[in-house]
Amino acid sequence: MDLLKEFKDYIKKEDLFQPKDKLLLAVSGGVDSVVLCELCKQAGYDFTIAHCNFQLRGEESERDEQFVRNLATTYNVEVFIKKFDTNKYVAETKAGVQEAARELRYSWFKEIINGASSFLYLVTAHHANDNIETVLMNFFKGTGISGLHGILPKHNKIIRPLLFATKDEIKAFAKENDLSFVEDSSNTSNKYTRNYFRNQLIPDLQKTFPQVEKNLIDNIERFKDVELLYQQSIDLHKKKLVEKKGNEFHIPVLKLLQSKPLATIIYEIIKDFGFSSQQVNEIIALxxxxxxxxVQSSSYRIIKNRNWLIVSPNKTEEAGNILIEECDKRIVFQNGALEINKILNTQYSIINSQLTAQLDASEVQFPLLLRKWKQGDYFYPLGMKKKKKLSRFFIDQKLSLTDKEKVWVLESNKRIVWIVGLRIDDRFKIIPSTENVLQVNLISQ
Structure with missing residues (x-):
């Protein structure tokens, strides 16, 4: 195999970069990154080296740093070196060592690229075997079809031009070109998940399936095409089902129920809002x-409201549909805040203000829904026994177009309780037999 020719052909086929682009090479000093440097040198590409010293392996970490400094001298290129207190970062973030190292190095690489406009891309030495390990780990972790394409040759400003080559092919090139490199002793330890796959699981699979590496490399290419078709289908479903309204997303329940496969489509919609695959059945029940x-994630709620699912931010001041539980005492929204109190009939005094709603608590069913009004809404204005559409009520109140756009309603079990700041519904008014009063005050901005 002519690795240099394959290297240049792969870069051209995947449209990774142009021959004159300036590259930042992530170099550990191991055989993969050393071969990457040599290939870039032989191909005539313009590159600079960046090395991370995570200070995790004592003298060995210092040895690697010095090796990379010498490598940069050999190639007569600039070198960036960064020492990290990785153990301190692990203690502060509670991340695993490998995860911490990854976060630290990519954050630093980003700083370099953003700080020096001459660098167009970060280049890493990930190869075909890395890709195999990644796909297998993703498969067992359950990342779905998107995890089966493995490492992408190009993602934003990160490129991986060695993904076509196996570890054995890289080692053979190093031997042919008499390249020196350093060995990371931690690569032999199976305490790291990737090393277990590399050193134990895949070699065991090869005993039964000798062609396992080649088959997996071929399958990864197929998975890329499968994911492309899959994503095209998902995008069509999203386009038909998800309607953006301000900071919210509305999904028609009946249309969603008719979509197949239901669980997969729901997952692909909700994962963008911080929901996990384990919550899919909760959404189906919803x-x-x-x-x-x-159903709630760390950042969003999915609310069932009549024939719609509404995906709404947990930050209520950003939402257009807000659920109010019985325990809630204060809710902030776009027009200000609602303060909610439940008081005994004998302990309240009548407040004649449009900014306060005093309601018969026995008629109110939680959770309440605070939302913007919409065409078709109606209520029974206080003192009237006939229903009236809100649009007609607004005309009677001589509200301007701008005023109408700012109107919110408070709803209980599909019935409007209060046109916030304007009028309560007659069905919820206080009567002589009222025992408890629900008092809601509007605190304007």
Missing amino acids: LQSESGKY
Whole structure:
């Protein structure tokens, strides 16, 4: 195999970069990154070296740093060196050692590229065997179809021009070109997940399936095409199902129920909002539930409201549909805040203000829904026994177009309780038999 020719052909085929682009090479000093340097040199590419010293292996880490400094001198290129207190970072973030090292190095690489406009790309020495390990780990972790394409040859400003080559081919090139490199002793330890796959699982598989490496490399290419087709289909479903409204996303329940495969489509929609695959069944159950039920992630809620699922930010000041639980005392929204108190009939005094709603608590069913009004909404204005559309009510109140756009309603079990700041619904007014009063105050911005 002519590795140099394959290297240049792969870069051209994948359109990774142009021959005159300036590259930043991530170099550990191991055989992979040393071969990457040599290939770039022989191909005539313009590159600079960057090396991370994570200070995890004592003298060996210092040896690697010095080796890379010498390598840069050999190639007559600039070198960036960064020492990290990785153990301190692990203690502070509670991350695993490998995860911490990855976060530290890519954050630093980004700083270099952003700080020096001459560098167009970061180049890493990931190869075909790295890709195999990544795909297998993703498969066993359950990352879905997107995890089966493995490491991409180009992602934003990161390029991996050695993904076509196996470890054995890289070693053979190093031997042919009499290249020196350093060995990382931690690569032999199976305490790291990747090393277990590399040193134990894959060699065991090769005993039964000698062609396992080649087959997996071929399959990775197929998985890329499968994912492309899969994503095209998912994008079509999202386009038909998900309607963006301000900071929210609305999904029609009946249309969603007719979509197949339901669980997969739901997962592909909700994962963008911080929901996990384990929550898919909760969302499916939500489709058949009553209004007001919801499922929550760290940043969003999915609320069932009549025939819609509403994906709404947990930060209520950003949301257009906000659920209010019985325990909530204060809710912030776009127009200000609602303060909610439950008081005994004998302990309240009548407040004649449009900014306060005093309601018969026995008629109010939680959770309440605070939302913007919409066409078709109606209520029974206080003192009237007939319903009136909000659009008609606004005309009677002589509200301007701008005023109408700012109107919110408070809803209980599909019934409007209060046109916030304007009028309560007659069905929820306080009567002589009222025992408890729900008092809601609007605190304007």
